Amino acid sequence: MAKTFQLEILASDHPFYKGECEMLIFPGLDGEHGILANHESMVTCLNAGELRFLVDGNWQYAAVSAGFVEIMPSYVVLLADTVERPEEIDINRANEAKRRAQEKLRQKQSIMEYYHTEAAMNRAMSRLKVTKRHTKA
């Protein structure tokens, strides 16, 4: 049995996971971070993308959007705007959102609007990526 740490994942609209975990991999600002038990205490941010965590030898997957992570040697708290399992994601909706964002990116926008659209695009892409990879079609 590998060493474990207490992992708590909270989305703004529901608590997602709480329990022991052997390894956590999340998308950071500058690429993926992998966390094992007894990690040095660290605070970092979360990008939209794919989240993986190992519980009892099984990998669990989820699509996350922006948020942040507090890592302590004995526990990890991950707070994100949304966290969804692959089977919860509505592919049609994500596709639609991606198409909408693409269309918007072609228009002239203010910088703020551009960032919003870009973030929406990232969210849609990461949702699609996670569903494609982890649901059997």
Added chain:
Amino acid sequence: MANMREIRSRKKSIQDIMKITNAMYLISSSKLKKARKNLLAAEPYFEKLQFTIHDILVRTPHVHQVYFQRREDIKQEDRKKGYIVITADKGLAGAYNHNVIKRAEEEMGKSNNNYLFVVGQVGRQYFKRKNVLVDTEFLYTAQNPTLYRAQLISETIINLFEKGELDDVYVIYTKMITSIRAEVQFARLLPLERVKFERRASGYQHARFEPSPEEVMNHLVPNYIKGLLYGVLIESFSSEQNDRMMAMEAATQSAKDMLRELDLLYNRARQASITQEITEIVSGARSLKK
């Protein structure tokens, strides 16, 4: 004694109003159910968010970062204070709006440079009537709060803070303590305060910030404020529905009480008029007999 027709029309109007208050009671109780569900879903996040931020701030090394700038060189009376006041879109919610507005006025009395950001129609109208400067482009409804709306609000506020158009930002909202008690809360959003003394006392270590403390704070603080505002909007919305429900329940109850009293009066008036008619007939018949 009032005559029968008057009592009857008064009863009718009370009954009509009771229909309205009762309908409003039913509507707000079903809205409350939904709002309560949202609140329950978001509460763990909201609480953990505050707890974690506190924890992080304890471990944050000293950074020269815009969200921590206390701008102490600006004199107390010149500080530009922003207040986000969360009221309802409609009245008839008991003391809900009144309490929030009263608290806001109390806080505003302490300084001269106030900037108001009001969520909800009632508060906006109130301050407009009082000729208080309210940000007119800050138009958000208090109904069915979403994360997206919280994000728009937090972007506006952070933008103003970064540009130095606001030096302190507070939020005034209502928190449901129990289902029968709500309390107005007053909290500071910006600038953030690093907790120095507690750390020294308990020997906390600085955490590592990846990629750098400044970079992390640049992402974390807007995210935190967004989450906080979302929680605040949800709390307020459900206490609004709760207050309205209770106010309407009380209104319906007192309408019923009034009707009961009027029923009594009406019956008495009816009996009196019957007695009078009988007396008249009897005395008329007697005078004919003579």
